[in-house]
Amino acid sequence: DTAVSQTPKYLVTQMGNDKSIKCEQNLGHDTMYWYKQDSKKFLKIMFSYNNKELIINETVPNRFSPKSPDKAHLNLHINSLELGDSAVYFCASSQDTGQSYGYTFGSGTRLTVV
Amino acid sequence: QKEVEQNSGPLSVPEGAIASLNCTYSDRGSQSFFWYRQYSGKSPELIMSIYSNGDKEDGRFTAQLNKASQYVSLLIRDSQPSDSATYLCAVFASGGSYIPTFGRGTSLIVHP
Numbered sequence: 001d002t003a004v005s006q007t008p009k010y011l012v013t014q015m016g017n018d019k020s021i022k023c024e025q026n027l028g029h030d031t032m033y034w035y036k037q038d039s040k041k042f043l044k045i046m047f048s049y050n051n052k053e054l055i056i057n058e059t060v061p062n063r064f065s066p067k068s069p070d071k072a073h074l075n076l077h078i079n080s081l082e083l084g085d086s087a088v089y090f091c092a093s094s095q096d097t098g099q100s101y102g103y104t105f106g107s108g109t110r111l112t113v114v
Numbered sequence: 115q116k117e118v119e120q121n122s123g124p125l126s127v128p129e130g131a132i133a134s135l136n137c138t139y140s141d142r143g144s145q146s147f148f149w150y151r152q153y154s155g156k157s158p159e160l161i162m163s164i165y166s167n168g169d170k171e172d173g174r175f176t177a178q179l180n181k182a183s184q185y186v187s188l189l190i191r192d193s194q195p196s197d198s199a200t201y202l203c204a205v206f207a208s209g210g211s212y213i214p215t216f217g218r219g220t221s222l223i224v225h226p
Contacts, residue, residue: 040218041152041218043158045213055212100165102150102163103158
């Protein structure tokens with residue numbers, strides 16, 4: 001019954017590796033997001049997709065590549081992981097892109113790069 | 115740069131008291147405001163939204179918006195230890211921005 005589900009919940013990996021995080025929502029929402037939350041709890045937008053189309057692509061290293069096969073799924077692939085990539089990554093969804101819609105967040109993926 | 119400021123806290127209140135959490139924002143044209151609660155180690159969850167000046171009540175929560183002074187507040191009445199969490203303010207800038215700016219959150223501790 002989980003509304004926005006992310007896998008894996010924890011990811012520990014070595015520098016230089018490539019990893020993926022998957023996200024799925026069953027809310028019927030049109031818009032999905034990837035956020036990064038650093039150790040100081042600041043939530044920073046990375047990407048946003050609306051109906052499978054990329055609409056927001058913030059200043060993120062091109063080692064990060066999102067992919068949305070359909071509007072219910074949004075994945076994040078990270079190449080050549082660096083120590084500074086360690087953070088919690090949240091997937092979120094909203095009904096649409098308007099300013100009237102709040103977000104439903106997934107449970108997060110805690111990425112630790114060693 | 116659109117800024118959203120919150121006192122990081124912690125704000126400590128006794129059980130049963132009113133907790134008042136404040137958020138100021140720099141974009142005078144902002145129209146949409148949201149409050150989220152984030153328990154330690156968990157994801158943010160939406161509490162409520164507010165768009166018009168004044169108060170909006172939802173159970174024990176009241177959001178207050180003052181666009182002239184550029185602040186939005188969240189009041190929690192009859193605070194419970196289970197309300198202990200970080201509260202994040204999110205503000206949509208003017209101009210139809212798709213993405214809100216989140217504050218860094220205020221940590222609330224409700225002690226028995």
